[in-house]
Amino acid sequence: xxxxxxxxxxxxxxxxxxxxxxxxxxxxxxxxxxxxxxxxxxxxxxxxxxxxxxxxxxxxxxxxxxxxxxxxxxxxxxxxxxxxxxxxxxxxxxxxxxxxxxxxxxxxxxxxxxxxxxxxxxxxxxxxxxxxxxxxxxxxxxxxxxxxxxxxxxxxxxxxxxxxxxxxxxxxxxxxxxxxxxxxxxxxxxxxxxxxxxxxxxxxxxxxxxxxxxxxxxxxxxxxxxxxxxxxxxxxxxxxxxxxxxxxxxxxxxxxxxxxxxxxxxxxxxxxxxxxxxxxxxxxxxxxxxxxxxxxxxxxxxxxxxxxxxxxxxxxxxxxxxxxxxxxxxxxxxxxxxxxxxxxxxxxxxxxxxxxxxxxxxxxxxxxxxxxxxxxxxxxxxxxxxxxxxxxxxxxxxxxxxxxxxxxxxxxxxxxxxxxxxxxxxxxxxxxxxxxxxxxxxxxxxxxxxxxxxxxxxxxxxx
Amino acid sequence: xxxxxxxxxxxxxxxxxxxxxxxxxxxxxxxxxxxxxxxxxxxxxxxxxxxxxxxxxxxxxxxxxxxxxxxxxxxxxxxxxxxxxxxxxxxxxxxxxxxxxxxxxxxxxxxxxxxxxxxxxxxxxxxxxxxxxxxxxxxxxxxxxxxxxxxxxxxxxxxxxxxxxxxxxxxxxxxxxxxxxxxxxxxxxxxxxxxxxxxxxxxxxxxxxxxxxxxxxxxxxxxxxxxxxxxxxxxxxxxxxxxxxxxxxxxxxxxxxxxxxxxxxxxxxxxxxxxxxxxxxxxxxxxxxxxxxxxxxxxxxxxxxxxxxxxxxxxxxxxxxxxxxxxxxxxxxxxxxxxxxxxxxxxxxxxxxxxxxxxxxxxxxxxxxxxxxxxxxxxxxxxxxxxxxxxxxxxxxxxxxxxxxxxxxxxxxxxxxxxxxxxxxxxxxxxxxxxxxxxxxxxxxxxxxx
Numbered sequence: 001x002x003x004x005x006x007x008x009x010x011x012x013x014x015x016x017x018x019x020x021x022x023x024x025x026x027x028x029x030x031x032x033x034x035x036x037x038x039x040x041x042x043x044x045x046x047x048x049x050x051x052x053x054x055x056x057x058x059x060x061x062x063x064x065x066x067x068x069x070x071x072x073x074x075x076x077x078x079x080x081x082x083x084x085x086x087x088x089x090x091x092x093x094x095x096x097x098x099x100x101x102x103x104x105x106x107x108x109x110x111x112x113x114x115x116x117x118x119x120x121x122x123x124x125x126x127x128x129x130x131x132x133x134x135x136x137x138x139x140x141x142x143x144x145x146x147x148x149x150x151x152x153x154x155x156x157x158x159x160x161x162x163x164x165x166x167x168x169x170x171x172x173x174x175x176x177x178x179x180x181x182x183x184x185x186x187x188x189x190x191x192x193x194x195x196x197x198x199x200x201x202x203x204x205x206x207x208x209x210x211x212x213x214x215x216x217x218x219x220x221x222x223x224x225x226x227x228x229x230x231x232x233x234x235x236x237x238x239x240x241x242x243x244x245x246x247x248x249x250x251x252x253x254x255x256x257x258x259x260x261x262x263x264x265x266x267x268x269x270x271x272x273x274x275x276x277x278x279x280x281x282x283x284x285x286x287x288x289x290x291x292x293x294x295x296x297x298x299x300x301x302x303x304x305x306x307x308x309x310x311x312x313x314x315x316x317x318x319x320x321x322x323x324x325x326x327x328x329x330x331x332x333x334x335x336x337x338x339x340x341x342x343x344x345x346x347x348x349x350x351x352x353x354x355x356x357x358x359x360x361x362x363x364x365x366x367x368x369x370x371x372x373x374x375x376x377x378x379x380x381x382x383x384x385x386x387x388x389x390x391x392x393x394x395x396x397x398x399x400x401x402x403x404x405x406x407x408x409x410x411x412x413x414x415x416x417x418x419x420x421x422x423x424x425x426x427x428x429x430x431x432x433x434x435x436x437x438x439x440x441x442x443x444x445x446x447x448x449x450x451x452x453x454x455x456x457x458x459x460x461x462x463x
Numbered sequence: 464x465x466x467x468x469x470x471x472x473x474x475x476x477x478x479x480x481x482x483x484x485x486x487x488x489x490x491x492x493x494x495x496x497x498x499x500x501x502x503x504x505x506x507x508x509x510x511x512x513x514x515x516x517x518x519x520x521x522x523x524x525x526x527x528x529x530x531x532x533x534x535x536x537x538x539x540x541x542x543x544x545x546x547x548x549x550x551x552x553x554x555x556x557x558x559x560x561x562x563x564x565x566x567x568x569x570x571x572x573x574x575x576x577x578x579x580x581x582x583x584x585x586x587x588x589x590x591x592x593x594x595x596x597x598x599x600x601x602x603x604x605x606x607x608x609x610x611x612x613x614x615x616x617x618x619x620x621x622x623x624x625x626x627x628x629x630x631x632x633x634x635x636x637x638x639x640x641x642x643x644x645x646x647x648x649x650x651x652x653x654x655x656x657x658x659x660x661x662x663x664x665x666x667x668x669x670x671x672x673x674x675x676x677x678x679x680x681x682x683x684x685x686x687x688x689x690x691x692x693x694x695x696x697x698x699x700x701x702x703x704x705x706x707x708x709x710x711x712x713x714x715x716x717x718x719x720x721x722x723x724x725x726x727x728x729x730x731x732x733x734x735x736x737x738x739x740x741x742x743x744x745x746x747x748x749x750x751x752x753x754x755x756x757x758x759x760x761x762x763x764x765x766x767x768x769x770x771x772x773x774x775x776x777x778x779x780x781x782x783x784x785x786x787x788x789x790x791x792x793x794x795x796x797x798x799x800x801x802x803x804x805x806x807x808x809x810x811x812x813x814x815x816x817x818x819x820x821x822x823x824x825x826x827x828x829x830x831x832x833x834x835x836x837x838x839x840x841x842x843x844x845x846x847x848x849x850x851x852x853x854x855x856x857x858x859x860x861x862x863x864x865x866x867x868x869x870x871x872x873x874x875x876x877x878x879x880x881x882x883x884x885x886x887x888x889x890x891x892x893x894x895x896x897x898x899x900x901x902x903x904x905x906x907x908x909x910x911x912x913x
Contacts, residue, residue: 252517256687256690256695259694259695259700260510262517270522270523272517272518275694280687294758
């Protein structure tokens with residue numbers, strides 16, 4: 001499904017017209033292509049203290065090994081980005097990183113934030129603003145908690161001001177976890193890269209220092225076997241493509257009726273096709289058996305299969321309610337339980353589940369869908385701790401408005417409006433959801449425990 | 464490409480090593496003029512092959528050899544199987560060839576490729592078959608063909624005009640494929656009607672065979688048995704000919720279509736005969752080593768095969784009775800009787816074909832006079848016969864039936880043996896596959912669970 005409005009206001013005569021009339025002009029987003037550099041310009045790293053120095057060193061150190069000199073922190077495998085510690089006039093930054101882990105009073109925010117302010121007018125298109133901070137807990141001193149939560153409000157508002165496809169997101173690092181922890185580093189990289197093109201206004205918590213950095217950032221899933229349900233088309237097919245691109249061996253699963261497209265997906269990603277209904281009582285056992293028999297192991301399960309049966313609750317029939325809960329939530333619970341009790345899902349396993357902004361903010365006509373997706377969010381929150389002893393975790397991705405067959409069925413005018421109700425003023429693409437899934441499925445994400453990451457372009461509703 | 468030391472083709476006992484069925488994939492079969500009316504043989508065979516590749520992760524793999532065939536074939540499809548391989552996700556370095564033995568084509572590809580594996584010439588192979596009656600080849604008449612050839616060879620305009628002047632209007636009528644035997648002028652249905660009368664097969668018995676076929680096929684689909692044997696195609700997820708809700712009452716209402724000119728009552732109808740169908744099937748074969756290296760489970764070994772032929776033109780035997788003679792020779796080589804077989808798959812060209820075959824085996828006289836035995840050859844327990852339905856329900860794209868039967872029964876053999884072994888019973892589990900074919904041909908094979 002293409003966004004004709006976005007195309008029109010970005011090309012030719014209609015572009016001039018849209019500018020003159022002051023019509024909203026959503027930017028064309030740049031998406032990830034392997035082989036391109038992380039950023040297409042310099043990064044501004046703001047903040048004082050050791051954490052800011054560490055982040056600056058991580059970004060600026062050359063890739064592949066330079067020995068540390070003196071006391072300055074350095075990395076053997078940095079990201080080779082040109083880093084400025086002070087905003088330089090006339091420089092167009094591709095990224096602004098605000099390291100605010102050390103703030104102890106709301107007054108501490110002024111320095112870095114106002115330093116960033118100057119650079120905002122000159123950001124490149126598709127620039128990235130990323131904050132790194134600590135969570136505000138009830139056990140913190142009041143001033144500290146005020147400062148920390150202030151970062152949250154600041155980032156969400158700034159994201160609503162950014163233009164030209166630029167995004168703002170934050171990494172919230174739990175107390176006691178260093179900023180060098182694999183999941184912090186990986187989250188920072190994810191938010192800086194074009195993989196997070198449709199993630200905006202989100203703060204992702206990192207709970208522990210578990211996880212392993214990849215040898216190659218472009219192939220973080222090498223050697224991993226991943227099962228993707230609902231893989232025959234739409235977001236599921238995009239997930240299969242992205243996981244395979246990142247190096248995984250993919251088992252594509254879908255109902256037998258979708259077998260023709262499923263075979264095409266499996267052949268495209270050089271994996272295997274498993275025709276199976278996820279609501280079958282033995283689905284978990286069969287998925288595990290296939291992965292072990294064909295590929296020797298199972299590392300990642302992506303629960304993507306899902307249905308909608310929209311109806312106002314007043315008119316909802318029993319089957320409409322039950323079927324949505326059965327496919328979207330109950331089947332995932334059953335499969336997870338089979339995997340957890342098998343004894344074969346114990347080598348840094350990953351579960352990533354598809355939730356939805358509907359499950360967070362609610363949506364008219366979707367009481368069943370939202371119940372099921374809220375269920376997914378609760379499920380990963382409680383399942384992740386069960387996987388932590390094995391170096392594993394479970395997380396969810398909550399897509400907002402994504403251009404798929406599902407959203408193509410929304411009446412045209414409603415659809416045009418729905419597309420514009422986010423800071424990026426457009427619908428996302430299936431690949432945007434897939435990139436977030438791939439990130440949470442990667443070995444580096446082991447320290448993110450039971451969280452839900454929205455891929456919604458900073459949708460107006462909910463958090 | 465790295466060289467591999469080929470495993471020795473003989474086992475310690477001196478026998479050639481085993482060739483195993485490792486899996487199979489077919490597309491659902493469509494009725495002629497139905498969902499696959501616009502699909503060519505190449506389209507369907509490629510789809511069946513790609514579904515097999517997807518199921519077993521064989522993208523980019525160089526398979527030892529792929530052999531398949533089609534009975535109704537366009538002359539442009541001379542390299543049909545190779546073209547299907549080139550259009551699939553297999554490596555383009557995979558060799559291929561075409562085979563034709565009428566309805567036995569699919570089984571013949573399995574048998575001959577299994578020999579190459581057993582001899583050590585191949586480590587892996589894919590056998591297949593496809594047929595479409597919707598996209599039938601149409602040729603020009605012979606007189607028109609000769610005139611056109613003369614025109615193309617002519618050197619002067621005068622010669623061309625002379626050649627063209629030989630044409631008469633009736634020469635322009637196209638030549639559609641014949642459905643009758645060239646030497647008798649009778650269609651296969653009419654031939655079988657003669658055999659039905661010869662053996663006195665009743666209408667009721669034929670309708671019961673048809674009913675069982677539909678019921679068993681439907682039950683297998685409902686149980687998910689075909690979830691790893693069938694990949695949907697062009698919107699079809701099940702064989703279009705399947706009538707899960709058919710009944711003896713419904714079958715009894717159909718009017719007979721064959722044998723109408725005979726003295727005996729006509730008993731063969733559209734319900735107890737296979738319809739014209741389109742579809743394709745493939746079977747993955749390999750050595751034990753190749754299977755292990757690819758994390759695949761051998762399902763059944765292709766143990767032996769026996770072809771046969773009857774003189775249906777001048778002799779007394781029916782067109783489709785060749786397997787009647789081939790099976791006893793096949794089983795005798797292994798010291799087996801019909802009762803030693805756990806499964807018997809007899810292609811249901813017509814319900815009466817199955818019944819005349821069984822009648823011949825059950826007949827004392829026939830056993831003594833024609834098979835050279837002391838008495839009747841034996842009986843087949845209906846509970847072991849076509850256990851998941853067969854051609855009457857699924858349909859019969861001629862060259863695709865062999866692959867359908869072999870893949871289905873190989874999976875069943877494997878499942879049954881696994882259950883037996885779990886219960887402490889280590890005895891062999893065996894299946895007979897029997898397929899009759901046009902021209903009085905027949906091909907039979909013996910499979911054993913791996």
